[in-house]
Amino acid sequence: MSASVQPASTGSTANTACKPKNTIPTVKHGGGSIMLWGCFAAGGTGALHKIDGIMRLENYVDILKQHLKTSVRKLKLGRKLVFQMDNAPQNTYKVVAKWHKDNKVKVLEWPSQILDLNHIENVWAELKKCV
Numbered sequence: 227m228s229a230s231v232q233p234a235s236t237g238s239t240a241n242t243a244c245k246p247k248n249t250i251p252t253v254k255h256g257g258g259s260i261m262l263w264g265c266f267a268a269g270g271t272g273a274l275h276k277i278d279g280i281m282r283l284e285n286y287v288d289i290l291k292q293h294l295k296t297s298v299r300k301l302k303l304g305r306k307l308v309f310q311m312d313n314a315p316q317n318t319y320k321v322v323a324k325w326h327k328d329n330k331v332k333v334l335e336w337p338s339q340i341l342d343l344n345h346i347e348n349v350w351a352e353l354k355k356c357v
Contacts, residue, residue, distance in 0.1 A: 263289050265297050266349065272297025286316040287325055294331070310334040312344050 242248055261281060265272035273293035277285065298307055309331050311317040326333050 262350075263293060264346065264349070265294065266346070267301045267303060269301050269303075272301055281314075281316055283316050283319055283321060287321060290322070290325055290329075295329075305330070308332050308334050310336070310345070312346060 261277040262274060263277060263286075264274040273296055275289055275293050277289075294309070298304070309326070311333065316322065323333075325331075
């Protein structure tokens with residue numbers, strides 16, 4: 227992220243335009259970010275969870291335990307659930323696969339890094355436009 231200073235429209239001359247009293251600070255290339263876990267289905271949206279700090283493997287399994295199960299109940303999916311992940315590193319660890327298996331969560335097999343086929347990436351893009 228970088229910051230720049232834009233001359234304010236104060237009617238000042240070129241000699242004074244860049245003085246601090248005549249400038250307005252701006253931020254370019256973002257201004258911060260947050261990490262979210264979310265899910266949705268044809269019938270609506272599930273949980274949206276804000277992740278504090280760095281996503282760690284333990285955090286991801288806890289999110290699945292708490293928010294995926296809640297979302298499945300809210301959306302009344304039952305055993306119809308087919309879970310699609312973005313294949314981020316924490317999603318591909320054996321402990322996550324074991325959690326899916328132990329909880330009878332069917333996972334959609336598909337190649338990683340194909341963002342235009344990943345529906346949640348399209349949702350995040352739309353959310354960014356609105357924020």
